[in-house]
Amino acid sequence: MKLSVIGCGYLGAVHAAAMASIGHEVIGFDVDHAxxxxxxxGEAPFYEPGFNDLLRESLASGNLRFTTDPAALTGSTVHFIAVGTPQREDSDGADLRFVDAAVTGLLPHLAPGDLVVGKSTVPVGTAQRLADMVTPTGAMLAWNPEFLREGxxxxxxxxxxxxxYGTAIRDGAEVEILDAVYATALKGGVPRLVTDYATAELVKVAANAFLATKISFINAMSEIADATGADVTELADAIGHDVRIGRRFLNAGVGFGGGCLPKDIRAFAARGEELGHGRALRFLREVDEINLRQRTRLVELVEEALGGSVAGRRIAILGLAFKPNSDDTRDSPALDVATRLHGLGADVVSYDPEAVGTARRARPHLVFAESLEEAVAKAEVTVVVTEWDEFRELSPDAIASAVAEKKVIDGRNCLDPERWRAAGWTYRGLGRR
Structure with a gap:
């Protein structure tokens, strides 16, 4: 099939290369020339495990091309909209300018029978509004939310x-076309759900809201654990055995970040208010507040470890990306903590296996190291804020001679406390005994 992908950021670029790898002829379009x-x-503009190889293989096959020329969209029969929906500058709502621009720019290149497929995360009600723009051309619109995990x-x-699939008609031509697009996955047994536009839009934001709530719940429990002497990791293990709860995403730490969960739960709460049902989603405001409070708690732990003030003290920050296996620093708790400590006058040196470049562009005033060893040199406290394997597997003896003081603060509860304490380190976690 001939497909186009409009928007070649994280979502669109991966989708384009993946569709080309299974045999579709794909044109990727973006207005960003660089x-x-x-x-x-064949050079990925972001770090994602396996993507570079996939990109190069798809380009070499001849199935994948990239362009900034909108005329190249003509001739594709399925057009995926994969542009960003960031938080608006003046509110918590989603900024739909890029989605609207993508669809408006696509209209002159649509032919009767074409299918426009939305993948961007949007407020409920957006798909129907866009369908009203698309259908006069004789084309159709479906909503096909993405569920990608960075890494x-x-x-x-x-x-x-x-x-x-969110469609106007449950058994319409849109379903047949999308089944052809995803034939490989469907033959492999992947479940397929066909629903209306509104439900498809809600699936994505509801899933993110649930995950964010689960993470903030265990972080709230870590506060209580700190106050009572309990251990939040043992607590998570115990309640995680309940099949109704499950252990996944019950890891207390400095909280979630990235380009999806924070802005999506805010936009969802804002949309609830627009619909006159803000009370139903009011809990998401507290979820967001708990999440942000974890960053403050980590800064306070660093201050406590250094006797109450961080001014002039050398601090090593291990991790800058919002999660491991990514160079994404959007709304990253790690970068936020480094920035806050710098603002308090600390001598902060930060390191990340992949995200130093993106962090430096976002916070050029901070100091970055090119290696873990450089970051921890003469550190009076070492703070783990992103749970990369390089940090999880780090031997406390390996860096003991490099640091000024053997103090470690585990912002992800990913280290073995007994191992570090046995090596002579003072260990602190969030909600850990």
């Missing part, structure tokens, strides 16, 4: 845990 040049040269995006695109 990004398109890099992609066309696993290639796997999640080629082997998703479910595929959702």
């Amino acid at each position: 990004k398109i040049e890099r992609l066309a040269a 696993f995006a290639v796997q999640d695109t080629l082997q998703p845990d479910r595929i959702v």
